[in-house]
Amino acid sequence: MNIATATLADRRAALQNGANKGSRIQASDIVIGKDILELISSAMYVDPMTIYREYVQNAADGIEAAREAGLISGDERGRVDIRVDPASRSITIRDNGAGIPAGQFEGRLTALGGSQKRGTKARGFRGVGRLAGLGYAQELIFRSRTAGQKTVSELRWDCRQLRTALRSVDFTGGVAELIAEITTGSLVDGTDAPARFFEVELRGIVRQRNDALMNIDAVAEYLSQVAPVPFHADFSFGEEIRQAIGDAQICELDIRVNEGKPLCRPFRNVMTAEGQPELTLRAIETIEIAGVDGGVAGVAWVAHHDYEGAVPNALHAKGLRIRAGNIQIGGHALLEELFSEQRFNSWAIGELHVLDRRVVPNGRRDDFELNIHMSNLINHMAPLARDVAKRCRTSSIRRKWLRDFEMHRTVASEKLAIAAQGALAVAERDSVAADVRGSLGRMERIAETPDLDAETVTALLEQMQSIRRGLDDLAVSDVVESPLARFEAPKREVFEQMFSLIYECSANRVAAKSLVDRILQKLS
Ligand SMILES: Nc1ncnc2c1ncn2[C@@H]1O[C@H](COP(=O)(O)OP(=O)(O)OP(=O)(O)O)[C@@H](O)[C@H]1O
Ligand SMILES: [Mg+2]
Structure with missing residues (x-):
C-alpha cells in the first residue's frame, strides 16, 4: 500500500498495524462543514454598521477598476448611492464602478475566499466581505451590468433558508452544497438599470437593538467617518493633507444617502455640536513615515486645538484614527496605547493613512495584523502622541x-x-485695601509663570491694572466723600462698627455689601 495516497480508511488500518509514518491527507477527505459560512459572515462582524463599510469598500475597488479601465475619467468622482428605506426595511448600495461581467458574476459572488484582488492595489483581498450582510437581512441580492452588456446579472442569497439550514440536523451537506441550495442566479431585464453598475440590495433587515442600520442620519454619520469621502470645504487644512498623502492614494468618492448631499469627512476649522462648546482647529502638523526599507509607509496628521478636554463624541472626530485605502480601520481608540495617559487620545484629532501595502488589516478590519511594517508605523507615531499629550497637560496647567x-x-x-x-473706618478700610494688594501679588505671580502665552499674560496684566487703578483712586479719595460724612463722629463710628460687624459675620461678601448699600441708601 502506498501510504502517501492512501484513503482515510486505509490510513486508519495502517495506523492500527503500526505503519503510521509520513502519510499525506487527501483533499477529498477533508470536510468543510456548512457552519464555516456563519463564521465568515455574521459571526465575524460585531457592529452591524460594518456592513456599510464592506459594501462601500467593494464599491471603491470597483470604481478604481473602472478608472484604470478608462471608464471613469481622472478628475471624475466615483459615485455610490445608498438607499435606506425604513418602511420596507431594505438597503441598496449601488456604485458606478466596473461591475462584474456576466460570465464571471455567479462564480465570483458564490466563491468563498480566493479573492481576485489579492496582490493588486485593491482594498479587499480575502473574498468574504460581501457576505457581511448575510446575518442582518432576509435576502441579499447582488446585481450588476458591465459596459455594453444588455441584460443585468442577478444573484440572490436566501438568508432565511441559510439560517434554517445552519440549524438543521438533517442538512448534512458541506458549505458548497449549502451555498448552491440557498443561492439563485438569473439574467434580468435591465431597462431601468444604469448602463454600468454594481449593487447589493439587503431586503428584510433584521431589527437590531438601536436599529441603526435603518437610521439615515446614523448611516451618514458612520460613513462620513469611515468611508473614503472628501474633506469638507470648511476644513482649510484638507488640501494640505491631500497633498501629503498624494492624490493617487486618497480616492475620494461621491457618496449620497437617500439622495442627500454628498457626504464629507467630519472635520471643520470650527467644529460645533448641539450643547457643546465650539472647538477650533488652529493648525495642523503632518509627518511622513518612512518604511523599514525606504519608501513612504504612511502619512499622519494631527489638528491642534485648545486641548480643553476630550473631543465630544458628537463631533465624530475624536482620537487618532487609522485609515488604509482611505477607509477607517477599527474605531477611535486603536492608537490609545501610544499615550502614557490613554485619556489624552480622546483629546486628540488626527489620522494615520497607511500607504504601505504590507500593513494589512485583519479579517474583521478592526485592527491590523502585527508585523514589522505595522510596528514601524506605530513607533513613528509615538513622538506625535507624546507631543499631543504634552499639549494636553500644558493646557490643563494653564487652565488651572x-x-x-x-x-x-x-x-x-x-x-x-x-x-x-x-x-468702614479708615483703619478698617486700609486693612481691606491691604488684602486687595495681597491678592494682586498672587495674581502677579501667576502672570509670571512660564506656562502662559504672551497674549494671555497681556490680558491678565490689563485686569490687574484696572484693580491697581481702583486702589490708587482709593488713596486719593477723602473721607468727606463717604456717605457717613454728614454724621457726627460718635454716630459715624457706631455705624462704621456695625458695618464692620456685618462684613465680619457674613459668609457672602457680595450679599453683605448689597445689604450695606441698602442701609447707606436709607441713611442718606
Ligand atoms: N461593488 C463591486 N463591484 C465590482 N465587483 C464587486 C463588487 N463587490 C464585490 N465584487 C466582486 O466580488 C468579489 C467578492 O467580494 P468580497 O467583498 O466578498 O471580497 P473582496 O472584496 O475580494 O475581499 P474582502 O473579503 O477583503 O472584502 C470581489 O473580489 C469582486 O470581484
Ligand atoms: Mg470586499
Whole structure:
C-alpha cells in the first residue's frame, strides 16, 4: 500500500498495524462543514454598521477598476448611492464602478475566499466581505451590468433558508452544497438599470437593538467617518493633507444617502455640536513615515486645538484614527496605547493613512495584523502622541492657573468695592485695601509663570491694572466723600462698627455689601 495516497480508511488500518509514518491527507477527505459560512459572515462582524463599510469598500475597488479601465475619467468622482428605506426595511448600495461581467458574476459572488484582488492595489483581498450582510437581512441580492452588456446579472442569497439550514440536523451537506441550495442566479431585464453598475440590495433587515442600520442620519454619520469621502470645504487644512498623502492614494468618492448631499469627512476649522462648546482647529502638523526599507509607509496628521478636554463624541472626530485605502480601520481608540495617559487620545484629532501595502488589516478590519511594517508605523507615531499629550497637560496647567487667577481677581475686585464704599473706618478700610494688594501679588505671580502665552499674560496684566487703578483712586479719595460724612463722629463710628460687624459675620461678601448699600441708601 502506498501510504502517501492512501484513503482515510486505509490510513486508519495502517495506523492500527503500526505503519503510521509520513502519510499525506487527501483533499477529498477533508470536510468543510456548512457552519464555516456563519463564521465568515455574521459571526465575524460585531457592529452591524460594518456592513456599510464592506459594501462601500467593494464599491471603491470597483470604481478604481473602472478608472484604470478608462471608464471613469481622472478628475471624475466615483459615485455610490445608498438607499435606506425604513418602511420596507431594505438597503441598496449601488456604485458606478466596473461591475462584474456576466460570465464571471455567479462564480465570483458564490466563491468563498480566493479573492481576485489579492496582490493588486485593491482594498479587499480575502473574498468574504460581501457576505457581511448575510446575518442582518432576509435576502441579499447582488446585481450588476458591465459596459455594453444588455441584460443585468442577478444573484440572490436566501438568508432565511441559510439560517434554517445552519440549524438543521438533517442538512448534512458541506458549505458548497449549502451555498448552491440557498443561492439563485438569473439574467434580468435591465431597462431601468444604469448602463454600468454594481449593487447589493439587503431586503428584510433584521431589527437590531438601536436599529441603526435603518437610521439615515446614523448611516451618514458612520460613513462620513469611515468611508473614503472628501474633506469638507470648511476644513482649510484638507488640501494640505491631500497633498501629503498624494492624490493617487486618497480616492475620494461621491457618496449620497437617500439622495442627500454628498457626504464629507467630519472635520471643520470650527467644529460645533448641539450643547457643546465650539472647538477650533488652529493648525495642523503632518509627518511622513518612512518604511523599514525606504519608501513612504504612511502619512499622519494631527489638528491642534485648545486641548480643553476630550473631543465630544458628537463631533465624530475624536482620537487618532487609522485609515488604509482611505477607509477607517477599527474605531477611535486603536492608537490609545501610544499615550502614557490613554485619556489624552480622546483629546486628540488626527489620522494615520497607511500607504504601505504590507500593513494589512485583519479579517474583521478592526485592527491590523502585527508585523514589522505595522510596528514601524506605530513607533513613528509615538513622538506625535507624546507631543499631543504634552499639549494636553500644558493646557490643563494653564487652565488651572487661569482659574486661580480668576479666584484672586474676584476677591480683589469685591474687596476693592467694599473699600470704596465708604462704610468702614479708615483703619478698617486700609486693612481691606491691604488684602486687595495681597491678592494682586498672587495674581502677579501667576502672570509670571512660564506656562502662559504672551497674549494671555497681556490680558491678565490689563485686569490687574484696572484693580491697581481702583486702589490708587482709593488713596486719593477723602473721607468727606463717604456717605457717613454728614454724621457726627460718635454716630459715624457706631455705624462704621456695625458695618464692620456685618462684613465680619457674613459668609457672602457680595450679599453683605448689597445689604450695606441698602442701609447707606436709607441713611442718606
Ligand atoms: N461593488 C463591486 N463591484 C465590482 N465587483 C464587486 C463588487 N463587490 C464585490 N465584487 C466582486 O466580488 C468579489 C467578492 O467580494 P468580497 O467583498 O466578498 O471580497 P473582496 O472584496 O475580494 O475581499 P474582502 O473579503 O477583503 O472584502 C470581489 O473580489 C469582486 O470581484
Ligand atoms: Mg470586499
